[in-house]
Amino acid sequence: MATLCRFSRLSPYYSGVVQQLTRLASVNSLRCMSGLSAQFEESKNRLSKLKNDPGNEAKLKIYALFKQSTIGTVNTKRPGMMDFVGRAKWDAWNALGSMSQEEAQKAYIDYINSLVAEEEEQQETQTTSSTQKYECLDVTVQDGLCVIKLNRPKKKNAITVQMYNEWSSALKEADEDPGVVITAVTGAGDFYCSGNDLSNFMNIPPEGMKQMAIDSGKLLNRFVSSFIDFKKPLIAVVNGPAVGVSVTIMALFDAVYATDKATFHTPFSALGQSPEGCSSYTFPRIMGTSKATELLLFNKKITAHEAEKIGFVSEVFPDSSFQQEVWPRLQALSKLPINSLIFSKALTRDMEKDVLHKVNDIECDRLVERWLSDDCAKAIMAFFSRKK
Template identity: 60%
Template sequence: CIWPHTFNFDLTLDNLLWMLDFVGKAKWDAWKSLGSVSQDARQQYVDLIDSLLAAEGPAVAAQPTGSAATFDTLLVSTEDNITTIRLNRPQKKNAITVEMYNEVIKALEQAGKDDSVITVITGSGDFYCSGNDLTNFTKIPEGGIEQMAKDAGELLREFVKAFIDFPKPLVAVVNGPAVGVSVTLLGLFEIVYATERATFHTPFSQLGQSPEGCSSYTFPKIMGNAKASEMLLFNKKLSAVQACAQGLVTEVFPDSSFQTEVATRLKAYAKLPRNSLALSKQLIRGTEKERLHTVNDQEVERLVERWLSDECMQAIMSFFQAKAKL
């Protein structure tokens, strides 16, 4: 979950999704809940983020064309028994807005009920997903920071739940770099295909935060505790080849033939009996679904605590100040 996509630092502030509202318009009533942070520090933080927002410019979602459903941040279509959900903000490296979170939940709900055999998630342009957009949470709720963190936690809980409960085979087509929650969710997919230039990064501890997307459970299960800790605790970025060797990615393809080779495989899978695939997925995933929901709840509770902590606040400020000097 990590760093604003705008500055090409290849590190998107995904969990800052939930924190950034207290820079919005410098509403001091919300800042009061930060207690130990001095007014000077607050103002420096506001000035810093305001400058980053000014440099970024307005975050206007790309308008979908030819989509079977009406979405502002996604392209959703069904063809050859394959429903494709495409993150569609290429000019922002598919950084996730609050609207996109809600639209992905809606798109998954629709895809779970349609007649397609498999569902694919991918990105438009050169990025799969660069994490969360800097402009998220521009309005502070009446309850201030604590209410903001609670609301954000509930949105994250529902977002991850949509992946846990999805009834059909789910395939990630990782067409470029992936950061934060777009990486942590991969443990909930049946297949993950990646182009050779994809990278996978989850630098949570760098911002005083903690993992989400059930990765605290799925990553150790997939790659072992030591390798999972390198990613989730110590911010190690994996290449596509490394991610494949560790079991996070199913197969890696040359960038020049990526789309063609993946399409060939997907079309073959989509010819398989739909109900057979869905029921088989239930057998494979059903034994751990309750566990995944418990993990999701635990991760969200811990993140809400982190977002409200002085340590997280100071880590975010230090990180932004360091990057602003580059």
């Protein structure tokens, strides 16, 4: 356009040409922007029709691109420390830097389209029966073997509030089902479980933090109690990395079989929190005080072979043959007499039930305090910043 302006100074003829070209360029630009705006509006409508929660990271990205598209760069101050949601949103928006509104609109449109396409693909390939009771689990029962599969592979099977409730319900059903002899828990995809989904701490206004902590403490207490009270043999089939509460409750299982690619990690102090799942009692009894301290206090991650060496894992299998070896073994165990298994487990476990419930109560009370502490808030915000 600068070149055209230089031509315009040469003669009235060229000046007229320039004016015509300028008008054409403006019209074309407006048409492009109009078309982009129409796609942008259509994408907003498509977003509202998504049936599944796309996850915390996706929602932050959507929020940031929308703000950048409609407002431009960040024009507000960063929210206070206790406003988890506000700070996460602000950080996501601020991370877009000087991206233009047009670029942000294009990115927003492309991202929404990808989310919709992904959901449509999942719906097309969904093989779970329409009568399946659970959204976060895949539960099957066959020939006495109940398999509870944590089924959020794209989120590394992180545990949401819904999954906590579903997992407890699935255990209760398996315990009461006369056709179930052995119950196994495993994960979909490459992870066994990445622990708590920290988005559980999001979307909570500062004034609601105390109630959230109290409710979460009660939820966790019920969840752990469902393992303490489970009467039948319970086996963990650890198909990949395990983190947090998915590790601590393993001490309440009757056997733990793991692939050699599995790892075990309980990073409580790194997140300003404290042990749960009765691990403050069970870990020292299983592996000794020193090893338990390394895991529960010092955030040490251990391999499957290290876990087997300290008595935490029953047996480790090569990853290449893990699935082929474990499931036939469990199917064979499911042919054993059910009452003999129940009575035998009661003899080895019932003497400690009262102690375990008391430990569970104490741990959950301490966690409520931890969730409301400043160091926990700072640690969680630091985690989201690193993740982003």
